[in-house]
Amino acid sequence: MSRIAGKTFRPARLIASLIASLLLALPCGPSLRAESTGPFIVGVNYPWITYGHDFGKNLWGHDGLITGGWSYQTYVDSQGITDTRFSKSKAHSGTGSLSLTADLIGQHPNKAKGEVYIDLRSHTPPGVSVPVNLTNARVSCWLFLPSGSSGNPSAPNGVQFFFKSEGFYSLYTPYQNIRPDQEGRWVQFTADASGPTGYVDPQYDQTKVVAVGLKISINDRSNATFAGEIFLDDYVLNTAPAIGFDFERLEVENDFIALRQALGKCPANAVRVFVFADGRAAPEFAFDDQVTGLDEYFFPDFDALLGAAKQSNLMVIPVLLDFSWFNLATFENGVQLGGRSSIVRSSDRRQAFLDNALKPFVEKYCDNSQIMAWEVINEPEWATKEVPTGFQTTDPVALAEMQEFVRLCAQTIHSCARQKVTVGSARRMWVQNWRGLGLDLYQFHWYEHFSSEEPFPWLPYSQLALDKPAIAGEVPTANSRYSTLDYLLGAAAGGYQGLLLWSYRLRNDVSEYDNARSMLEGWCGASPRRRAVRAP
16 A cells, blocks of 8 residues: 555546446457456455564564464563464354463463453454443453363462553453362353452553453462463453454454455455565564574464455455565564565575575465465565655665566466466556566556546556556545546456455555445446446
């Protein structure tokens, strides 16, 4: 997505009629788009849940797709839970729960307690407005506590709920002992979210809660240890409306089920998903910036993505890098963001990326039918020196370096995979930069602030003189004078092979999926002839 701020325009109604007139002059069905081959691709961008932290772990813990947003705490004094993930091994109700891997050691400076939590800002439940008001609310959950969970009978282990308000200020409910008779079965724990408290920061605001969680501790007076698997189910806040987590389906599964309502009716659909982003969680790097591989969570997280796509009959375009990869490095709670331009500039580091990250990634999924295309980088022009723009990353590379990186990535992918390779060009006028590099599908993005130089409807695909089809990979769904239907009709009339909306997850000045949903569903649900002539 372009980071240049979009402008607000008053709606115009003539464009759809103009495009519809152009379409009526063309045959219907697959031959509707004379310059493209194959069915017209319709889709959405699903840019990230927790940008760049959906696949793999880092010093913040693991907030990847298999956790559904529930992450184990990594604070120095709270590292007694070492893994969280959805599980079908046990359930209090339904078929699933959250598995917590405990490694608790009494009086240990790091492992005497452990926590799991979900940040509601990144993982907002449907129908919930964040921050959440917990005034007069109660909280409950069910735990399956295996043998050994209760600890020392004279100083028992315990459970606390906790909540974080804006600023991540905390309230912990009173410590509740785990009894020996609660081991080996499901047990419900409850507490008042408004107090009394076991601990509360003075700045905590119960009307502005942004995260909720659960803490399990060895008693401060105990040397007991516990290593094993605890299961959490049916975590519920009885707010109005109630907020509940039943751990039946992953967050990405729920999202894709919702997207299937529209995209599942199209003969060709695509969901464009960001993977490495700015490098904050994947791939793995050595101290000298050499890529060493992918961590133990990366493939399970990506398997979850493709599994959700298969269940909902959706195709995926994984986007490897975002242009923010090429910002000068910044650090947030010990995690490096960006600062990876040397992977493109240095031949040795580039080859390490190809050998240790891209090649094993592609080899694992080169026969997966849910992958439509691999995208090497999103909007590389913002990170390329010679491209004249009003916006640049803080450490751009030379055009020749970027082109060589794209060429080698395409070559690596094609050495195994039959899937297509693409690049998400930030402007239609810059697509030519990526010719002759082994791409199978070209792509450009368009927002209102480009209209003075590249007005919509776009000039026909044929004027680009490309050797492969092209799609419009991003168009706005908010603050645009044109509707989603206008863009769909415009792409089809211009001979482009598809169009993807920005975006399903992100809401900002150019993105609001709810504005587009009904038109997207109408387009995908219509016959080819109806799609050709329909106008608002």
